[in-house]
Amino acid sequence: MEDMQHQQMGYDRVATMFAPDGHILQVEYAGKTIRLGSASMGIVCTDGVVIVSDRRQKDKLIIEKSANKIFEIDDHIMAVAAGIISDARVLVDKARVLAQQHRVTYDSAPNTESIVKDIADVKQQFTQYGGARPFGVAMMFAGFNGEPQLFTTDVTGNYLKYKANAIGENDEKIRDKLRENYRDGMSVEEGIRLALGIFRDIQGEEFNVNRFDIGIIGSDKRLTKKSGEDFA
Numbered sequence: 001m002e003d004m005q006h007q008q009m010g011y012d013r014v015a016t017m018f019a020p021d022g023h024i025l026q027v028e029y030a031g032k033t034i035r036l037g038s039a040s041m042g043i044v045c046t047d048g049v050v051i052v053s054d055r056r057q058k059d060k061l062i063i064e065k066s067a068n069k070i071f072e073i074d075d076h077i078m079a080v081a082a083g084i085i086s087d088a089r090v091l092v093d094k095a096r097v098l099a100q101q102h103r104v105t106y107d108s109a110p111n112t113e114s115i116v117k118d119i120a121d122v123k124q125q126f127t128q129y130g131g132a133r134p135f136g137v138a139m140m141f142a143g144f145n146g147e148p149q150l151f152t153t154d155v156t157g158n159y160l161k162y163k164a165n166a167i168g169e170n171d172e173k174i175r176d177k178l179r180e181n182y183r184d185g186m187s188v189e190e191g192i193r194l195a196l197g198i199f200r201d202i203q204g205e206e207f208n209v210n211r212f213d214i215g216i217i218g219s220d221k222r223l224t225k226k227s228g229e230d231f232a
Helices: 002-008 025-034 085-106 112-125 171-181 188-206
Strands: 040-045 048-054 070-074 077-083 137-144 148-153 159-161 164-167 212-218 223-227
Touching: 025 077, 025 137, 040 077, 040 137, 040 148, 040 171, 040 188, 048 077, 048 137, 048 148, 048 188, 070 085, 070 137, 070 212, 077 085, 077 164, 077 212, 085 112, 085 137, 112 137, 112 148, 112 159, 137 164, 137 212, 148 164, 164 171, 171 188, 188 212
Parallel strands: none
Antiparallel strands: 040 048, 040 164, 048 212, 070 077, 077 137, 137 148, 148 159, 212 223
């Protein structure tokens, strides 16, 4: 009822307007979009960091490889998104340019958190200036700079560092299971099998290991992509 009153009063017509209760409604609506997207999970392990992403592509006419959700940002940085993937592509392109500029300028690998912060700053700007809507996408970045790292940015432009996290459909249920089952000292293979096991528990009869994309960045600082069927 309160949301309806705010809508009638026009607080959701402008992305930069606060409602009386302190919420920015357009930003909250963008956050709801994220949970409509298929889920992805990131896990930090002793020997690397992994992302396991559900393509959830049911149309047989679509070529599966074209629906890949794991993006390479740099040799040692990858990203995955949930929400409006076309929004994510804009941010992925921005992140790639930032990584390339760092390599050209400093002749060294860019720091993962620096890239994440710059992308989060872009997302934050679209919650503060009129004439544009917020990015309707959450992004998870994984990289290796001396140690495996995992970051998540939300629609507000906030970002946090995680041991393990999930974005997209059923993200809260997945996080609950990660809290129960994640442990320090897991290997990459153990992390992947944990992620697939959680997806199996949550999806039930709909679970199909073949529809999962897996990205791995180990101590060699190279992105390796695999399919869920490699761990069936």
